[in-house]
Amino acid sequence: MLLTKRHGYVLLKEGKRVSPLPYVFIAPALILFGMFTIYPFLRTIVLSFTLTDTYGNPTKFVGLQMWKRVLTNETFWKVMGVTLKIAAINLVGTFFFALFFALLSSNQVKGSKVYQTMFALPMAIASAPAAGIFVFIFRQKNGLLNSILGTTIAWQHEMQYAIWVVCIVTVWMHVGASFIFLLVGFRNVPTELLESAVLDGANAWQKIKHILLPIASPQIFFVLFLNINSSFKSFAQIRLLTGGGPVNSTKTLIYYIYENALIKGRFETACIQAIFLFLLIFVITRIQFALEKKVVHYQ
Structure with missing residues (x-):
């Protein structure tokens, strides 16, 4: 032209x-x-192809040498395993709790506004204050949970408990937003369809499986997309609750990047890990969008 x-x-x-x-x-x-x-x-x-000083300025080009060092490091792969484990637990936990609460709230009944507000409340609290609340709950001395149970368990500092503490806090922080999106999807289902299903003899599970979930599939897809990305980026709760310990049992890749860059001054290592995290999320996202056409039904 x-x-x-x-x-x-x-x-x-x-x-x-x-x-x-x-x-x-x-x-x-x-x-x-x-x-x-x-x-x-x-x-x-x-x-990622250089050596850097403690201020992040490149000092020497080394090609793929640092990539080889990072990708053959045993701690890196242990951290990757922890990252995937925490992400999977957070994704499944957040989705199913949000789905359960949204299904309970999808019908307008007396008092529903109250518990809808309660379910959505976590999204109004920032990550750091939320983690601070749970520090008080899980604290070994005078912690709320230990006071109730009459124990002195170091929930945040014992390997068998620490990862679950992080996951519980993360699920609690993310479930509010997921609940809102799913509730909107279920509220968009025409009441005529549900009434027709009841007249045809459909039970509650059949209505959920054949009507609610297919019609709300765009919202479900978005919630899964949102939670997959956020699950790999959990930082504040790990920083405040466990500091990545004990023995790296709660150290995720995003926390490892922070540790290498801002604590140890290894910016080239942190850059390689950041690129690896980007590629990991990119691949998972591409797979998710490839499946979108098969499982998501737009009206």
């Missing part, structure tokens, strides 16, 4: 004029996106 300029406007071949004003308005957003997304991403790739 032929483009010419005249009096500050872009003229198309057909003679239509397009004002440059929209591009002026979008320019600040593009500049910020480039500064805080594109540039850090490209710099992360560059630093």
Whole structure:
């Protein structure tokens, strides 16, 4: 298409004029996106092939040497295993609790507004304060849970309990938003369909399986997408509850990246791990979207 300029406007071949004003308005957003997304991403790739000083400045190009060192490190793969385990527990726990609460709340009954608010309440609390609440609950001395049970268990610092403490807190933090999205999906189901199903003799499980879940499948897909991404990025609760311990049993990849970059000053190692985390989430997301056409039903 032929483009010419005249009096500050872009003229198309057909003679239509397009004002440059929209591009002026979008320019600040593009500049910020480039500064805080594109540039850090490209710099992360560059630093992964170098040695860096404690300030993150490259000092020597080493090619794939650091990649080999990171990918053959036993601790890295142990952390990856912990990351996948915590992500799986969080994904399943968050989804099924949110699904259960949304199904309970999908019918408008007396008092439903109260417990809907209770179910959604966790999403109104930031990660750090939420983790602080659970520090008090799971604390060994004078902790709420130990006071109730009459025990002195170090829930946050014993290997058999620490990972479950992290998962319980993470599920509690994420279930509110998932509950809201699923509830909206179930509320969009036409009442005529449910009434017809009752007249045809369908029981509660059949209504859920053949009506509620298929119609709410776009919301279910979005909730799973949201939780898969957030499960790999759990940080505040691990930082405040366990610090990645004991013996790396709750250390996830995102926490390992933080530890290498900001505590140990190993920026090149942290960059490689960040790229690996990006690729992992990217692959899982692509698989999820590949399955979308088969399992999601848009009205």
